[in-house]
Amino acid sequence: MSTVLAIETSCDETAVAILRDRQVLSNVVSTQILAHQPYGGVVPEVASRQHVETINWALAQALAESGLNWPEIDGVAATAAPGLVGALLVGLTAGKTLAMLHQKPFLAMHHLEGHIYASYLAEPDLQPPFLCLLVSGGHTSLIHVRDCGQYETLGQTRDDAAGEAFDKVARLLKLGYPGGPAIDRLAQTGNPKAFALPEGKVSLPSGGYHPYDSSFSGLKTAVLRLTQSLPADLPADSPVNSPAGWPAAPPTADWIADLAASFQAAVAKALTKRTIACAQDFGLSTIVVGGGVAANSGLRQHLQQAAAPIGLRVLFPPLKFCTDNAAMIACAAADHLNRGHCSPLTLGAQSRMPLSDVMQLYPAELRLPAQISLR
Numbered sequence: 483m484s485t486v487l488a489i490e491t492s493c494d495e496t497a498v499a500i501l502r503d504r505q506v507l508s509n510v511v512s513t514q515i516l517a518h519q520p521y522g523g524v525v526p527e528v529a530s531r532q533h534v535e536t537i538n539w540a541l542a543q544a545l546a547e548s549g550l551n552w553p554e555i556d557g558v559a560a561t562a563a564p565g566l567v568g569a570l571l572v573g574l575t576a577g578k579t580l581a582m583l584h585q586k587p588f589l590a591m592h593h594l595e596g597h598i599y600a601s602y603l604a605e606p607d608l609q610p611p612f613l614c615l616l617v618s619g620g621h622t623s624l625i626h627v628r629d630c631g632q633y634e635t636l637g638q639t640r641d642d643a644a645g646e647a648f649d650k651v652a653r654l655l656k657l658g659y660p661g662g663p664a665i666d667r668l669a670q671t672g673n674p675k676a677f678a679l680p681e682g683k684v685s686l687p688s689g690g691y692h693p694y695d696s697s698f699s700g701l702k703t704a705v706l707r708l709t710q711s712l713p714a715d716l717p718a719d720s721p722v723n724s725p726a727g728w729p730a731a732p733p734t735a736d737w738i739a740d741l742a743a744s745f746q747a748a749v750a751k752a753l754t755k756r757t758i759a760c761a762q763d764f765g766l767s768t769i770v771v772g773g774g775v776a777a778n779s780g781l782r783q784h785l786q787q788a789a790a791p792i793g794l795r796v797l798f799p800p801l802k803f804c805t806d807n808a809a810m811i812a813c814a815a816a817d818h819l820n821r822g823h824c825s826p827l828t829l830g831a832q833s834r835m836p837l838s839d840v841m842q843l844y845p846a847e848l849r850l851p852a853q854i855s856l857r
């Protein structure tokens with residue numbers, strides 16, 4: 483068993499957690515939403531500065547909540563890729579410094595592997611292989627999870643990530659930042675069948691469509707066109723009734739809520755169709771969902787409803803482990819540490835890194851003796 487302190491600062495949450503394998507001892511998340519809200523999105527420089535200001539508090543808080551002292555911690559982990567480089571550097575530097583100071587193994591972590599591991603927090607006995615639908619602000623992928631560190635991407639978005647599409651559409655509808663939760667809330671009151679929106683199929687050169695890849699730019703453009711059919715300067719706080727010039731569907735009481743619900747349903751249906759096809763084609767009976775968009779109520783409902791009748795098991799992490807947090811990073815780090823994996827302190831932050839390169843973070847020459855019998 484390994485006890486790991488992990489730091490996550492890849493985007494706009496400053497997070498520190500302490501886990502004993504898959505048991506969460508503390509989980510501190512400080513969100514920067516208020517700092518970025520005036521700009522309508524994450525400003526990288528603001529994010530880095532906020533991480534610097536918050537990291538020491540988050541570390542102290544996580545240690546205090548866990549009730550542990552440094553001698554009881556076996557390793558220190560920090561997200562190293564992918565993400566905003568300035569933001570990553572804050573957590574990475576803090577992690578390396580603590581590892582050096584307390585003479586602990588250091589583990590540089592891949593953010594997306596953390597999102598995959600969020601499912602183990604709710605289901606500690608989950609066993610690979612399984613399929614992971616990873617849907618966050620920057621990524622939309624279908625990943626065949628073979629084992630710790632062994633991932634194959636089977637499908638992905640060709641343009642916007644699902645979370646990015648939620649954020650952009652929320653901006654078009656003047657719902658503010660972050661867009662995903664705002665659309666999710668509003669969609670509860672709208673009619674998901676009010677607007678027919680495109681599914682975002684990806685054509686293959688040989689004809690037909692890619693079974694697992696998706697595209698959200700057409701969907702976003704369709705929403706843009708609909709908003710352009712409205713009177714100029716749509717006020718943020720007043721839903722539009724009977725917009726002038728809207729030709730297709732009869733305008734409903736709450737046009738914006740209907741559009742939010744229709745958009746959410748279109749994303750949920752597109753993701754569900756590809757995920758189910760992929761799981762069936764690869765003979766994977768368990769699907770786990772990770773990333774901020776895993777919090778979406780429409781996706782949760784659609785995927786569960788489609789999977790249950792055909793005997794596929796779907797696991798969604800609890801909402802607090804869907805969006806960025808350090809518990810998921812610590813969970814992945816503990817598994818790596820149990821296998822004797824360790825990273826060099828010279829390792830830098832990287833804005834991009836394919837998930838298939840994860841094992842490059844743990845060079846063979848640094849291998850520690852594996853500590854534990856593997857699960």
Ligand code: KG4
Nearest residue numbers: 618619620645662666774775777778805806
């Ligand atoms: O995983 P995450 O916290 O950060 C990244 O790694 O990107 O995901 C953030 C994304 C944002 O685009 C946000 O709008 C979206 O997740 N999101 C949601 C919901 N909650 C967060 N999207 C749809 N519905 C939600 N309930």
Ligand code: ZN
Nearest residue numbers: 618773805806
């Ligand atoms: Zn994330």
